[in-house]
Amino acid sequence: MERIGFVGLGLMGKPMAKNLLKAGYELVVYNRSRGPMEELAKLGAEMAESPSDLAERSTVIVEMVPDIPDINDVVFSERGVMKGVKEGSVFIDMSTNSPSYSKFLAEEFSKKGVEFLDAPVSGGDKGAIEGTLTIMVGGKEEVFERCLPIFRAMGRHIFYMGPHGSGQMSKLCNQIAVASNMAGICEALTLGSKAGLDLNKLVELIGSGAGGSWAMKNLAPKILKGDFEPGFKSSHLRKDLRYTIKAAEELNLALPFSSLLYQLYNSLVGKGLGEKGTQALMLLFKELNRL
Ligand code: NAP
Secondary structure, eight states: OOEEEEEOOSTTHHHHHHHHHHTTOEEEEEOSSSHHHHHHHHTTOEEOSSHHHHHHTOSEEEEOOSSHHHHHHHHHSTTSHHHHOOTTOEEEEOSOOOHHHHHHHHHHHHTTTOEEEEOOEESHHHHHHHTOEEEEEESOHHHHHHHHHHHHHHEEEEEEEESTTHHHHHHHHHHHHHHHHHHHHHHHHHHHHHTTOOHHHHHHHHHTSTTOOHHHHHTHHHHHHTOOOOSSBHHHHHHHHHHHHHHHHHTTOOOHHHHHHHHHHHHHIIIIITTSBGGGHHHHHHHHTTO
8 A cells, every 4th residue: 555645734635634544544744834734643644844754754745735836845945855755656736736837747756756647626625525526637547547546535536637737737627617607606696686586595596407516506505604714715716717827828729708717816815815715706796786
């Protein structure tokens, strides 16, 4: 059985790491703040002193930190993964970022004889807790096969999408649908609210028909309760839309909805709501429409 090192124990990483422990894996953990590491240690994980220390003690390293600057810190800093990683190991980036960065990481790890997979996830903190994530993987197929049992411990729907970067590209496509969905829900609730409809009934009826979606089921009820706490932070969705637009530019594509959604989430982050959940977009619609 692989010995897994897990870096980044946030809203997603912590429950994912817990599921690896539940599946019987030996686990070494590292996180910037100490609290989540201690929580995992109580459940049987070992704590590492640094990403480098973690890499020395693992055969597969899973990383779930927010964005590229954070991954650069985890991988390339003085106490980073590159300093300790052993030849023949696998590094799996499960966060969401740019497909071109995945190709760069794959190249850098290959210089050390280390395999790389980009394996971002979908399904929210709920999916992470319940172990039902959708996982989309890019990299060599034989490395994917080696890591499949690890993915199965954290997710329910696992897709091999092709070479390095294909996992991230799939996730960016997914995020276009996620963000459009959220904006659609906010517009529907704005119109329904101004028209005096029963919003609880409205959410139930849209959810039971062709307008239904994961967000309608899980996030619209939170909006109605005034719960804007994050399962998925608005600042992270803004990041994903930024990488979507960058990928579109590299391919000379017009993605007008992604650009519009990026601007909306820019404004939300500008209002100081980046740490709130993506459903906080409703607060922007309320302000725009004097609700
Ligand atoms: P999060 O709650 O902000 O957690 C990030 C974790 O990474 C925190 O525990 C943070 O430590 C740690 N961290 C940051 N920089 C670090 C560093 N240099 N070294 C070690 N640890 C570091 O984020 P999240 O929601 O779990 O998201 C993680 C990634 O998954 C993002 O790319 C996001 O877009 C993606 N994602 C999220 C969701 C979701 O629903 N939340 C769904 C799919 C994909 P501290 O405790 O010190 O802050």
